[in-house]
Amino acid sequence: MARRSTAGGAGNAARQEKVRKSPLGAVRRAQQITTYGVGAMIAIGDQSFIVSGLDTWGTRADDILFEPRLQECLKVNGFRLPPAAPAPSGNGVKVRRFPETYSCPKCSALKRFRDFGGRRNDNNCGDCEVPLVPSRFVVACAHGHLDEFPYWQWLHARRGDERRARRGCDPAKARLSLHSEGRTASLRGIVVTCDCGESGSLEGAFGRDAMAALGITCRGGRPWFGRGAREANCTSPLRVLQRGSSAAWFPNVASALSIPPWHRKLMQLVNQSRKHLVGKSDERIGEYAQDEGWLDRYSEEEVIQTVRTLESAGEQPQEEPEDETAFEAASRIRQEEYRQLRRETPEHPDNQHFVCLPPKNAGKVEVPGIDQVMLVKRLREVRALHSFTRIEPLMRVKEDRERAVDLALNKEEVNWLPAIEVIGEGVFLSLDPEKLATWEALTGPDSPEARAQRLRRNHESHLRRRVKDRKVPVDSSLTSRFVLLHTLAHALINEWSLDCGYPASAIRERLYVNEDMAGVLLYTATSDSAGSLGGIVAQGEPQSLADSLKSALERISWCSADPLCMESDASGVNSLNLAACHACVLLPETSCEMNNIFLDRALLVGTPDDKVPGFFS
Template sequence: MARRFPAGTNTTATAPRRESAGRKALGSVRRAQQITTYGVGAMIAIGDQSFIVSGLDSWDVSEADTLHEPRLEGPLGVDHFCLPPAGEADSGRGVKVRRFPETYSCPSCEALRRLRDFGNGRNDNSCGDCGSKLTPSRFVVACDGGHLAEFPYWDWLHRRRDEERRAQHSCDRRRARLSLRSEGRTASLQGIVVACDCGESGSLEGAFGRDAMASLRIGCLGLRPWLGRDGREDGCDRPLRVLQRGSSAAWFPAVASALSIPPWHRRLTQLVERQRRHLLGKTDARIREFAHDEGWLAPGRYSAEEVIEAVRTLEGVAADAERDPDDIDAFAPGSRLRREEYRQLCAETPELPENEHFVCVPPASTEKVSVPGIERTMLVKRLREVRALRGFTRIEPPADSEAGRRRRARLALGPDVDWLPAIEVIGEGVFLTLDPERLGRWESRRGPSSPHARAEAVRHNHERALRSRAEDPLTVAPSPVTSRLLLLHTFAHALITEWSLDCGYPASALRERLYVDDDMAGVLLYTATSDSAGSLGGIVAQGEPAALAASLRSALARVSWCSADPLCMEADASGVDSLNLAACHACVLFPETSCELNNTFLDRALLIGTPDGEVPGFFSA
């Protein structure tokens, strides 16, 4: 049975009413968390119970605010985006959740069974025998195709027996009474013991092994509990892995985002976008008539020609986006969407009333302050970003590859959902590009200790990780890792850490947006968060020449030494899948919500060089 919680700011959990009395909100989360933390298919703990967020088919968005971002709608194949619904607690509206896992245990009498079998009703979280509060199962199983299921306690216990014991002692799965106890002698899985009334007992030691389920011939059943009882997907042959219910590996969001850049930043374009179904594909006469009826042609507003031009521009860009739907799955820092943004960020967009969502200007200061290594600085005084949830993965984070696309789980069961959940955030930032001549000289160096050699080591590890996840290793696309990517990414991390100290922002309130390709070498550092931390101000001021030079010097001095040195600097590999070199939590890693590459592809040696001088740093050259 599905229940609801509104997407709001109050995190107080309340118990559900019985179905006959209507639904009552269980709790609430922020709208942004519906995209990044508790989206469709994610498990959420509310009080002493556990639920999973239901598919989009069940969401009531009849009163939800609609968002439009044409640069995303075409590639994602949707008509519009919706803000996660934020209904009142007793309205019955909001985001549906389903109970998962359904297996609970009693800490007093140690019974282990489904909640409905404890005898106190389907919504009563107490033991029918002793009255103690029940605890949801700590463990679930999942495959990297997104499927999710209850931990198979009975199978784990009974399939471990050898063939002779299995023949002598039969046990009916449906009638077996299991118990779960913690012996307390150790904090490991060896201290968690499962027992059956048939006399079998054993610990959960080894359950987290990569091949633990496969060795017992326990395969994936293709279950998708967030889509209800009809959500099963047959034919999955991916191996199951055991996860803790609250593990970060249980849900990785696949988020697509875009900035509102010219011409989409203008107020007129926003008006046309909101009324697109009445305007797109219509004749000039019909557009002029509609604009007149809406009051857009009133004196001091817009001319009919301006409205018609805005409609035709919207039609053209929408058609271009539909012709290249695979671009949204390309490596983000070098995608077509980023190229469009890069061109606009390099140009000036003045601060005018019509430029509602994008203002980008050079620094106003006339100080002759040199910032070595930086070619261009632009102050983005106003920006709008739309972030949409397009799917999720389990076990492994989303990847920019064909295998990564196949691993992405569906958000809805039916094909008739023409929208995706999204949020819009307003912020400010600073856009920086590196000196191309200096960058070219630095990249061209060769040798065993050159930037190219260090990047090749990371690229080799990345391709190995991609091949291990691909169904056909021969079809894996080349890794996009280059010394330029490692340099720009580490530079962004170093500067964000410095600005979080200078401006008072938490690092989680600042974000990076990379622009990396053969003809792009830029980064946008910005505030774009929907809570109060995104409105402190002060980031734009860091782009003025004197402030930028000072903060860059301080940032480079800070990353030149790490409390984990010399191990950190001399590491041959670090991080997940060995995708980092000189990078750790004591120097350049920060909250993954601020990093678009999940804290991978980092090497501070490329910024400042190695102490022995063998590896040249871009900013030390």
């Protein structure tokens, strides 16, 4: 059947425009940051699309988020909420069809979607009237490029140029078909056939060097920006991925808490009107505040001081990190938050986003190993998607950061990033510094430092594989303190999920670790009011904390996979865990900021033979 014509009168044109603008589907705003962001593939019904760049997003001017510390860190002018669904007038997040290669399960034809002759607004084969199936396979490289699976090249390149030339097969005119023989579930059962007579299965296509062995190189495809947005001279080898593979898109998300002085409602008002206030005289600021009615609630001096604070924040240059491999837990943003979390920020009508108080019964019940506990009764976190990678997630190595892919084709015009704000509550814990220093100073083959050294060697080996220049030094910043706090956070999250009613996936960790910091914030944060119901804060009361900590330590002192788990020399992805598995301390992806690596419960509770001294043993 021929494709339905789009020509005709004004009525037909209007109908076609309505079809073009009608939403294809809907996802939550949070998913546009973590799951279906720019460059990610998304299945809508029986079709496949890729999310377009920020240049095409239909955001609204009033969907602006304010978080100056994170803006400074990411070097952008601001953040915007992803378009809500349903978007007005169809102007939401644009998607493009990808992959464009489809197959028909009835006639087995394998070709571009537009060559099937179906109607514009459906997904049927024009001849068979059955739904088409998007290609299961794509190719990608470590520098973020993405392209169609080269079926013709895969079939003919391994047969040799001489045979192909003799048959006179032209890739532009060749007719391919895809058959599933059904005799095996492996790639051997998927056979591609060309009308020139060549035929072969996809067996071996997922090999690391499969494409390079056939001379198939990366063409720099960036389909999220359009067909003509290819990058030239990419030398990164191609890898074959399944369309729904998690390795096809890794988001790089940065976040920050709204802490004083940025937590105040007045600061939010000033920022929204910054073009009228920043750089103005005190008199002009006072006049503007009077016109806006702010002086009914705030004094003129408060408004002027808030404007000057906003101005000074923009003048402070961001310091580059000295250690490229340092974890985010030691970043400047975390250091500022750590200092603020240790201070009291009381309830106040203008404290819109941050309230931090000590427990009512602080000091009456001793919690062994814990120095300070603070109840964060109100917090706001801004999470921004700033780039993405493919094949492997981004590591904190300077050379590896070159793999991060920008979200907009024109960064000068689109100097903003998509972000969401989440509201919640939490409990902040810091370890006893004297006990921690004594524990870290222990020596011997089974000391905390010795166990951390094992993980550090594995981490450095993993980092070395990412760095092409062998002369560049690669040093892991992993310490026994970091592993201890990270594992403690996991143990408490698992315990609190049983006590306070939240699933473990709804509780997050935020680590604060360097030579001067040893703390963790355990919090629940959602995009609505469900994250502020008081269940987590109640766990921070001294008696409840002491009971839950004792129970958590008892729970992880034994694992159903012991003795293998406890005696393991290496476990987890890239051997970056020791005594840690899914039966004891691993958490859902949404809870752990380190992707479930750098864990060792032996550092908390010791080993059954008492050779390894646990911090809480």
